[in-house]
Amino acid sequence: MTAESEIKAAPDTAASLPIALDAVGGDHGAVPNVEGAVMAAKAGVRVTLVGDQVKLHAELSKHSGISALPLTVVDAPDVIGMDEHASDVRGRKEASINVAAHLVKAGQAAALVSMGHSGATMAASLLILGRLPGIDRPAILTYIPARTGPVALLDAGANADVKASYLAQWAQLASLYLRVIEERENPTVGLLSIGEEAHKGSALTLEAHALLRQQAGINFYGNIEGSDIFKGTTDIVLTDGFTGNIVLKLAEGEARVLLGWVKDALTSSPRAKLGGLLVRDGLRAISERMNPSTYGASILLGVRGLSYIGHGSADAVAVKNALLRASRAHQSRFIERLSEGLAGSNSAQP
Amino acid sequence: MTAESEIKAAPDTAASLPIALDAVGGDHGAVPNVEGAVMAAKAGVRVTLVGDQVKLHAELSKHSGISALPLTVVDAPDVIGMDEHASDVRGRKEASINVAAHLVKAGQAAALVSMGHSGATMAASLLILGRLPGIDRPAILTYIPARTGPVALLDAGANADVKASYLAQWAQLASLYLRVIEERENPTVGLLSIGEEAHKGSALTLEAHALLRQQAGINFYGNIEGSDIFKGTTDIVLTDGFTGNIVLKLAEGEARVLLGWVKDALTSSPRAKLGGLLVRDGLRAISERMNPSTYGASILLGVRGLSYIGHGSADAVAVKNALLRASRAHQSRFIERLSEGLAGSNSAQP
Structure with a gap:
């Protein structure tokens, strides 16, 4: 993708x-x-x-x-x-x-x-x-630039409080989206939670997990954790709009701070400045990958x-x-x- | 701090x-x-x-x-x-x-x-x-290495489903913790939400915001967003254990992937490798700052x-x-x- x-x-x-x-x-x-x-x-x-x-x-x-x-x-x-x-x-x-x-x-x-x-x-x-x-509620689908390529995250902020049934509907919407738009045949859906095991999570994710297991037309991977997002464990990261919005803004904010530190390290001494010149192109490619402008805007599904x-x-x-x-x-x-x-x-x- | x-x-x-x-x-x-x-x-x-x-x-x-x-x-x-x-x-x-x-x-x-x-x-x-x-429920307090230095995040995963009153209690615990342990006189408390305005957020954060405004003994900053965590906008990032656990694991996972890309960029060509040698010390310091081992373990407050x-x-x-x-x-x-x-x-x- x-x-x-x-x-x-x-x-x-x-x-x-x-x-x-x-x-x-x-x-x-x-x-x-x-x-x-x-x-x-x-x-x-x-x-x-x-x-x-x-x-x-x-x-x-x-x-x-x-x-x-x-x-x-x-x-x-x-x-x-x-x-x-x-x-x-x-x-x-x-x-x-x-x-x-x-x-x-x-x-x-x-x-x-x-x-x-x-x-x-x-x-x-x-x-x-x-x-x-x-569809009871529309959700915002956006991209996170994971190690394996962009992964789709939804809901990125349209719905702060959700029901498990919304998550099941969004899994279907996002799967169809990736099939049509990204030509992914059978995209995997990960439910963002705080433990891989089916019995771990909040009341909402436990209920959603049970619904997603039974849902036709999606390729449900199971629960994923925060560390799986940038790993690219699944094609789709499914979550409520409160968590999704925080994930999106944290991911962007952390990239800004980390890449800022890298830039500082490259200008900290004459020796580092010379090194910085030699690695500039590679680092620019990373900044570009992390730049929200690359994605333009998110779809309201x-x-x-x-x-x-x-x-x-x-x-x-x-x-x-x-x-x-x-x-x-x-x-x-x-x-x-x-x-x-x-x-x-x-x-x-x- | x-x-x-x-x-x-x-x-x-x-x-x-x-x-x-x-x-x-x-x-x-x-x-x-x-x-x-x-x-x-x-x-x-x-x-x-x-x-x-x-x-x-x-x-x-x-x-x-x-x-x-x-x-x-x-x-x-x-x-x-x-x-x-x-x-x-x-x-x-x-x-x-x-x-x-x-x-x-x-x-x-x-x-x-x-x-x-x-x-x-x-x-x-x-x-x-x-x-x-x-105190109704204990919470896990951990550190996130923000631009301004480490910020305290709680709850990092002890309680997936919480009440607004827990958040108010944790604000007090974390404020006392930073006073005693970090010798911070009047640490600021930010409530993690999806909009800075008091009227934006989930049902939980709206209720918690109202409680925190009235609470004695804390320095309540107001709502903060995901992008504020690494900026270090507040000394304390207050959230439920579901969101907090995802924040912590995402932050660690993203750092691993981004710093991995930086390392790849530094070895992508003979020219880049030479540059990489010259900037090695600066980058090692960043990896060290992002390494969870630096913090050792989190306290159960x-x-x-x-x-x-x-x-x-x-x-x-x-x-x-x-x-x-x-x-x-x-x-x-x-x-x-x-x-x-x-x-x-x-x-x-x-």
Whole structure:
């Protein structure tokens, strides 16, 4: 499974729908969104930028050769700020995230991408696109760069309190996702717990373990521990959104601190500086692997449509990679194949 | 706060009680335990090795100059295996962990150290030593090597399912621990959650946040996120034993993988190998900082006596450091001062 392999140009621009980008969302507003959209458009992806049209046209005019690119702007005068409440989505029809989600719902866009307020993106996706049949709650699937290659982690933060039945549904969603998107035939599912044995864990994981053992259509490995995540013991790391969010943020934070120490060690003396020059390329590759921008954004699995949620601090490269990722999933007919898979698996169950 | 600063010889051997070591517990049995005990004894710590006396004397005879060291053996013919149940502690009076805990209870040993079955060590400590007044459940406190120095994490795995009131009690225990052991006057307590704002988190963390705000005798910082752990945002990272155990094992596992990649990068070409030689010392210091053996073992906070729980895979250095750590805590009269602190804080509350 190589997440990088996805990040290629979409093959057939003319026939495909544009990706709707919440182009004013995120910590840095329009600047990285517009730049990322321009980069994706140059790679052949159609993008509809959603947000304050005056601002977006002004930002677009800073880039050259724009007129030849498959970029359009849809006006949305309002935006849900990073410090506002997710529930504000309900009342504010002209907010960029709502307008973008409605484009997907109306079949005018293939997918939704937002680096804005995560809770608002989840709420808009759920309210406007709705849930897939048999799915109680959508979950965020993201990647962790393990020793064996990227592993899929879910839920990365959509649901702080969960039921065992949600975990069983997410196991199915993630398995279908890896089959379609990563072309993994029979991905393994590990239930994150605090002991490999089936009888070890919390009340939630004990109940989930029993459900997962019986579940059709997944390749259940059993319990895994925190140390298994970076080992890449399983293709999928299944957990609640509280634990998953802490895992994701700890993994990123630890990498920053450790690689910072390595950099310090490489500049601590003239001798070390010389050594540092000689090993620079190898270390840069590691930093790159650990950089969240490489993954672009995470998919919200379980809603009726493609919805991608990125870091508020995303840069243009992250925006571009998220748009390419969304475009590829659309080309793969992911939502249709996911729906078929869920229907097939549910009817096949005893 | 420097955890390393603790790991010095105990000042006054003659007057102090020995530390009881479960000398046959752990993945590698007597070998690393005996070697670690010899190292600690050479540093001035009295150690009582508990386990099969024939095995222990045979192992001790492999070391030279033993007769001059403050080492004694107490026979315990039985041992709780790493794959047995923690509840086996109840019926097996002659198991090494039970004999060692009884030495502490009887005032014949200052502390208990075990690299054996963690659940059995917790159970024996709880059943034989009992709980401190006002503490519902003991918690494991361990260290994470953050950018600013070691931060204290609890609960690292004693309690998979917790109540908000436990978290409030642990905040108090950990604050007193850092005051006495690390000489930190007013350590900050961060509640691990999935958003800095007080209204973000799980049902458990929302309730705990409200309790912690009102709690006397602690310096509550508020919520912290996974990314704050390695940043060292707070002195204490407070969480349930499920999340804490995953945090600890992920942190160790990620460090192994990342530092492995760095090593690979340093040997990937003749040019890189030369660079690797020049930066070797700096990188070794990072590996050392991330090595769990540096910390030796984690304390079980909340029982009436000093109890330390280490990795099953502990090496002799870890055993030695755990024994030194236990000896220092005894010299600091930690349990007495903890009891006084709990009593004072409880009577001062409204």
